[in-house]
Amino acid sequence: MAKKNAAWYGHDFGLSFRMFITMFLLAALYLAFIVVLWQLHVSLFLLILIIGGLALSQYYFSDDLVLLSTGSQILTPQQAPRLTSMVERLAQLADVPVPRLAVMPTRMPNAFATGRNPKHAVITVTQGLVDQLSDQELEAVLAHELTHIKNRDVAVITIASFLR
Numbered sequence: 001m002a003k004k005n006a007a008w009y010g011h012d013f014g015l016s017f018r019m020f021i022t023m024f025l026l027a028a029l030y031l032a033f034i035v036v037l038w039q040l041h042v043s044l045f046l047l048i049l050i051i052g053g054l055a056l057s058q059y060y061f062s063d064d065l066v067l068l069s070t071g072s073q074i075l076t077p078q079q080a081p082r083l084t085s086m087v088e089r090l091a092q093l094a095d096v097p098v099p100r101l102a103v104m105p106t107r108m109p110n111a112f113a114t115g116r117n118p119k120h121a122v123i124t125v126t127q128g129l130v131d132q133l134s135d136q137e138l139e140a141v142l143a144h145e146l147t148h149i150k151n152r153d154v155a156v157i158t159i160a161s162f163l164r
Contacts, residue, residue, distance in 0.1 A: 072102040113145040
């Protein structure tokens with residue numbers, strides 16, 4: 001049933017093309033970074049160590065770094081049963097793994113998705129968003145964030161933040 005309902009989210013080929021171009025340009029930027037380090041006569045061993053260490057840590061810990069930098073806390077299903085049930089139902093409709101949920105302690109209404117892939121994704125909502133929106137509006141925001149996860153936009157953002 002989930003496969004049939006996954007069409008509800010659709011697939012945006014224009015978005016996929018733009019994400020491909022973004023990934024290509026990021027790869028070119030990373031290559032330029034490596035060339036600059038090489039031109040500064042950084043040893044090959046140190047160059048590989050720096051780049052490999054940064055890339056691996058950014059890739060594997062990107063979601064935790066984002067949560068830490070925003071002061072967000074992971075929610076358990078017991079802490080947020082309403083949000084959890086919404087996300088579980090929407091994830092089933094989108095045919096993606098259920099992402100973790102986090103809340104950021106601010107009154108400003110906002111939400112974002114992060115993580116390196118759909119299996120390691122987190123949707124963060126602010127307390128202001130939860131307090132100010134109706135269930136229907138909140139579900140629409142969560143569906144929007146799940147679309148970012150399904151389209152792997154979060155992976156592009158993770159890679160883009162490498163040189164940040």
